Amino acid sequence: MKNYFIIHGSFGNSQENWFPWLENEILRGGEKRCFNLDFPIGVNKQTYQNWEMVLDSIKRFINEDSVFFCHSISCIFLVKYCVKHNLKIGKAVFVSGFNHYLGLDEDFDDVNCTMFTNRTNEFKKLCKERVCFFSYNDPYVTLEKLQEFAEKVDARKVVVKDAGHFNKASGYTKFGELLKEI
Numbered sequence: 001m002k003n004y005f006i007i008h009g010s011f012g013n014s015q016e017n018w019f020p021w022l023e024n025e026i027l028r029g030g031e032k033r034c035f036n037l038d039f040p041i042g043v044n045k046q047t048y049q050n051w052e053m054v055l056d057s058i059k060r061f062i063n064e065d066s067v068f069f070c071h072s073i074s075c076i077f078l079v080k081y082c083v084k085h086n087l088k089i090g091k092a093v094f095v096s097g098f099n100h101y102l103g104l105d106e107d108f109d110d111v112n113c114t115m116f117t118n119r120t121n122e123f124k125k126l127c128k129e130r131v132c133f134f135s136y137n138d139p140y141v142t143l144e145k146l147q148e149f150a151e152k153v154d155a156r157k158v159v160v161k162d163a164g165h166f167n168k169a170s171g172y173t174k175f176g177e178l179l180k181e182i
Contacts, residue, residue, distance in 0.1 A: 003061045004182070006036040009072025009096075010046060010111055014038045017167045018175040022069060026182055033061065039074075046111040051077055052084075059085075064128070067091040069178065071166065072098070072140075073112050075132075079153060080117040082126045091129040093181045095166045097149045098141045108140075120152040130155035131181060135163035135170075 004026045006019050014020070014036040023036040035058055040050040051074075055062075066089045070078050075097025082089060099116055101109045124130070132150035136143055136159065150157045160177060164170030 002032050003063065003066045004032060004034040005062070005066065005068045006034065007068065007070045007074035007078065008037075008039065009074055010108055011041050012071070013041070017071065018172050018178070019071075021174045022178055025179060029182065035061065041111075043107055043110060048077065048080060048114040051115075052081060055081055059087075062087060062089060064088045065090040067093070067182070069093045069095070069181075070097065071095045073115050075149065076117065076120075077115045079120055079123045080115060083117065083119045083122045086126070088126050090127070091181070092123075092127050092131070092153075092155075093178065094130070094132045094149070094153070094155060095175075095178075096134055096138055096141055096146065097132055097153075098145045099149050099152065100145050102140055102145075120149075124154045127153075131158060132156070133158045133160060133163075133166065133177065135160050135166070137162055138165050140165050 006022060008014055019036055023034045026032055026034045039054050040046055068078055075094040076099045130153050132155040134146040166172045
């Protein structure tokens with residue numbers, strides 16, 4: 001049985017944006033297991049260590065065929081987690097991924113900073129296939145940071161026109177392009 005994982009971003013949850021839709025699409029195919037996870041959010045709760053504990057609780061389901069769909073800060077969280085645990089996975093689909101301070105407001109930079117790592121190059125050996133989705137009009141992450149992340153993890157780049165941050169505010173309660181990545 002193939003295992004899929006969906007990880008939300010900062011101040012998010014498993015029932016927002018395109019996450020419930022993707023979970024239903026994955027499970028529709030049968031013989032698959034999907035973990036649409038909720039991680040601690042908010043100041044003093046959203047830390048790498050707290051998120052690590054959540055993934056540790058289901059680590060037994062992660063293997064070299066596992067597929068991860070990550071949004072925003074969870075992209076670099078997964079990279080850091082795999083590198084720290086020398087964990088091999090099959091595929092990582094990153095949506096609006098970054099690895100730098102955004103300079104938006106103090107709360108976002110404060111909760112995101114524990115996720116950052118300078119070991120992104122090591123991830124290439126741990127993940128067979130890497131894909132980065134991003135848009136030129138993301139209101140939170142600059143194009144430079146989006147492209148830099150994709151290059152650091154050596155991912156195939158998929159640019160989607162006018163998709164913003166691929167969240168509900170940008171009209172993303174469904175995300176058809178991701179179906180090709182299942």
